[in-house]
Amino acid sequence: MITFDNVSLIYPHSLRTIFEDLSFTIEEGEMVLVIGGTGSGKSSLLRLINGLVPHHTGGILAGDVTVDGISTSLTKPGGLAHLIGIVGQNPAHGFVTDTVEEELVFGMEALNFAPDVMRKRVEEILDLLSLAHLRNRSISTLSGGEQQRVAIGSALVLHPKVLVLDEPTSALDPIAAEEVLSILHRLVHDLGLTVVISEHKLERVIGFADRIISISADGKAEIDIPEEILKRSPIAPPIVHLARALNLDSVGTSVREVRRMTSHLRDFTPLASAEQKDELQTVVAIEKLSHHYGEKVALRDISITFKAGEITAVMGRNGAGKSTLFKSIVGFHNPTSGTVLVAGTRPSDLSGRERLSTVGYIPQEPSDLLIHASVEKECSASDQDNGLEDGSTFAFLKRLTPTINGQAHPRDLSEGQRLSLVLALILCSAPDVLIMDEPTRGLDYQAKALLVDTLISYARNLGKCVLIATHDVELVAEVADRVVFVADGDIVADGPTIDVLLSSPAFAPQVAKVMSPAPWLTVKEALRGIASATGAESSE
């Protein structure tokens, strides 16, 4: 269906080849996953398929890309529109109309379909993607998962033979991601659609993929079945790392497989290792906090404290009250009733440098904090705001990501680099409380590891309080000391990470599911646990 024949690509204003002699064939009805580090060319590969590269971007394309026998060098992207559907990372950027039904019809109108065909196809897609109850809704009121389904629907309505998706679930919470992926799975199996998908969060998609294209940093790419690629690939989900660390014969792609392979490791009783913590100083004290938006109750009667040196993960559904809680702590609004004290003062009374050194807030979209035209300008503005020596923020940033280009525009950075930049700007004023809303959206494993290290050293070495709202259980398992679970404006669970995560299978990270009932959340913990329990040499 899709053939790459000795493809190499060079962008204008660049001397680097993105791929070198890339050759592979994707058969009809296959679901192929593209993995690779940030900037390795995943998006370029996907856009080569429908000719957006190089027809829209310019560049030198060597070799040949054909889709269903049509060469992209001879046909412009418009001529492939009926054949290839493309869905981006943020569906909201691609919508052109207001309601679901109109959005589905739009593509067909542009290609001049007959009205009765359009009507039939819309009904068909509404059923196929379970969107019928949303047909008259305004798109902006839909949840992320629903929006992504509409985006897929508006691509499918043209009956393409190939569907290309660029990180379709990176910005979604686990439940919405599941929703989107199971629909893709069904499309591949029921309609024989060919799907090419790129994704950072491998643990979500790996089970659905027939084959994987792995692009390495030096432009080499290989294509093979998941088990083979994952044996070697540096990019892999936690269970694969676990399987490798335990020297299993093969790597599994699902919890079930790895659990079967490791049954011999679980027939001993793990030692309980309860560490006694020192009494820590309270930084954030919240008492009987309630917040209403008009009639709607966002938080009701919450009392909780957060301590210095502690990393707390706040979890819960969208709309459960996580963001409202954070906004109250940051001081964006005054609570309807109750008190919030941060380092002894009401956050809404803080201003200027005092505010910077008390509360640091990184919103869901970190680029909202970036206003200058280059990385260096952002850093020097932060030096000025915090009264620091010239260049100290940039030096700190360089320690986080040595490869960052100071002249680059902040919006041209990769997600990981942008988050590093924002972290550097915020951490330079050393706030007593650091608050992050969904920090891992769109981050690859490398950027995530960097985030984990930065947060842990900030909390441990500097004794600061860190709060994170997230859906990412793997991140929570790596970094959090404590988990607070919020539902419908109430705190329903609050305790050490192990207790809260293990008490519910839905929130357990992959390693915990494999190793259950042993209380280990991460690969490191599991290795250490097994080593100490069996008395064997640690394989670390």
Next chain:
Amino acid sequence: MKTTADIYRLSLQSKVVLTFTSLIALAGFLWPFFYTGNLHWIFLIAIAACVLLLISEVGIGSIDAKSIALLGVMSAFITLLRPLGAGAAGLEPIWFALIIAARVFGPSWGFLLGVTSMTTSALLTGGVGPWLSYQIFAAGWIGLLAGALPHRIGNRLIRGVSEKFMLIVAGIVAAFIFGLLMDLQFWPWVLGSSTQLSYIPGGSLSANFSRFITFHFASSMAWDIPRAILTSALIALTATPFLQALRRTHFKAAFVAPIEFRKRVEVRG
């Protein structure tokens, strides 16, 4: 060599149509000085027809997806700006955006932006009427002129402070041109026939001209001066970041980037 599509440029045929329709529109503005009969309604219809002709002409021409997208986004932006102005006393916060955008994307695209943004914003503010086609031409011409401002004098590239200064001057000139054209357009209708400043149908050129000049300066105090002040102040405030953002867009859109298809490529470091 093959390249990606260029930013929209008027084709030769479009240029001819633009010149032709502009001449009719100009006649539509100037008729009170020359025309003695009773058929001036014709111009209201003729100019609307010219707008339609022009839009269909440039629409048929090869306008690329990227130019369309840019045009859509900027028109929407200007459309949203328009209701922010009081609509009275010439406080129209749209000209600075039109001028700066046209500066970056060139005269042809600037002309189109003037036309589309004036049309869509009129729909939003309820400003649809016989005057609309006059306003559309005036806005299109202003976009065209702003886009045609020079980019270098001799060997010196006009950027930074000198560019900002030039745009401020352009803003002031545009504010007065628009005022002059709008006055021309409604002066024959607005005052009735009995005042000292009224249009005299069939009157001599000199009599009508001096009446118009007096009328224009009277209204100019109330409309054009506030418009010029607002436009130049907004340009002074926003030109630097606005130009930067749009130039970055221009770069990202990769207009006229070379495309090359080869059998193989020699891979070097």
